[in-house]
Amino acid sequence: MPYLESLRVFVRVVELGSITAGGRDLRLTPAVASNRIKELESRLAVRLFNRTTRKLSPTDAGVSFYDHARLVIENLENAEAVIAGFAGNPRGTIHVTAPLGMGKRIVAPLVPEFVDLYPDISVRLRLSDRKVDILEDGLDVAFFVGTPPDSTLKLRKIVDCPRVLCAAPSYLKKHGTPKSPQDLTQGDHNCLLLRYPRSPEYFWTLETPDGPQKCEVAGKYDSDDGDVLTQWALDGRGIVNKPRFDVAADLTAGRLVEILPDTPPVASVMGCLYPHRRLQDPKVRSFIDFMIEAARRTL
Structure with a gap:
């Protein structure tokens, strides 16, 4: 059983990229997780990770061992799942x-x-x-x-999840309210963008009487956290494209105002x-x- 637990730690460390993250995922302290990796390396008489102060990456042996170790863990979990199914629990x-x-x-x-x-x-x-x-x-x-x-x-x-374009009353008072999708693409408005590393060219697709229309939007602010975009919108920093459920309370309270309701996002x-x-x-x-x-x- 300790060997299987060490295999679990090894697999999660490879998948999550650090001993701390792998241990945390299994409810282990970094010290315990690190010891499990050391015990596994000692048993196998091979180094499984290259360690630097900034990065942890599997060695060639570690990569090869991971493929087999993951199958062992998956097969064990599948076997346990079958038994659990028979037990109805x-x-x-x-x-x-x-x-x-x-x-x-x-x-x-x-x-x-x-x-x-x-x-x-x-x-x-x-x-x-x-x-x-x-x-x-x-x-x-x-x-x-x-x-x-x-x-x-x-x-x-x-x-299906309706979406909405919205902005704070303070933003609309200062910058005006867009009247058409074209108003979003002329550089007069800050569109708050959800972006992450290596994200594609950004655009919003709106429903129009002539069918879906792609709008290449831009703005001074982007983030990989959707809640940050909502907060910027609440602070009057720009226009945000959000699932309606995500901003429903703010729309009801008047903290955000829906814009272009006749041409909403797809x-x-x-x-x-x-x-x-x-x-x-x-x-x-x-x-x-x-x-x-x-x-x-x-x-």
């Missing part, structure tokens, strides 16, 4: 990610309800607006709001992605079914 850990807005306002509030129903399941929730690689990061479920990606992953749609899809094999795991299947039904009810 799903158990284990689920690794989940979601974008910040959806994660904070929809997913996170529902996780305790799920765990109350299935007390033998633990949920590791990571929130980020950056793109993630589900397989590389060792995730079981990834929620998203946007255009469904073209991938080999399985997709379950939750709902609606997004809210859904979840998962590796095909994960749906055979009773705990993952139960989680996905619960979250989809509860999210639809919430929205």
Whole structure:
């Protein structure tokens, strides 16, 4: 069993890129996680990681060993899932990610309800607006709001998600209210942009009487955190493109004002992605079914 636990630590350290992150994910201190890696290297008589003060990366031996170690852990988890299914009592850990807005306002509030129903399941929730690689990061479920990606992953749609352009009254008083989509592209307005490293050229697609219209927008502010964009909008710094549920309270309270309501942004899809094999795991299947039904009810 200690050897299997060391394998778990090794796999998560490779996937998350640091001993601290890998240990934290498994509820271990950095010291314990580091000792597990050292014990594994001693047992195998090979160095698994190249270590510098700034970076931890697997050696060639580490990369090769990771591929096999991950299969060992996955096969063990699959075997446990089969037994749990026979027992009618799903158990284990689920690794989940979601974008910040959806994660904070929809997913996170529902996780305790799920765990109350299935007390033998633990949920590791990571929130980020950056793109993630589900397989590389060792995730079981990834929620998203946007255009469904073209991938080999399985997709379950939750709902179509209307979007809205909005700004604070103070911004509109100072800069004027856009009257048409063209007003957004002439350099007179600050559009608050959700960007991350290596993101593509930025544009907003709006619904018009002539069909979807791509607007190449620009502004002085961008961030990889959607909540930061909302706060900048509330501070009167620009116009933001958000899922309506994400800013509904601010619109109702008048802190933000909808603009161009006749040509809103094209609606997004809210859904979840998962590796095909994960749906055979009773705990993952139960989680996905619960979250989809509860999210639809919430929205």
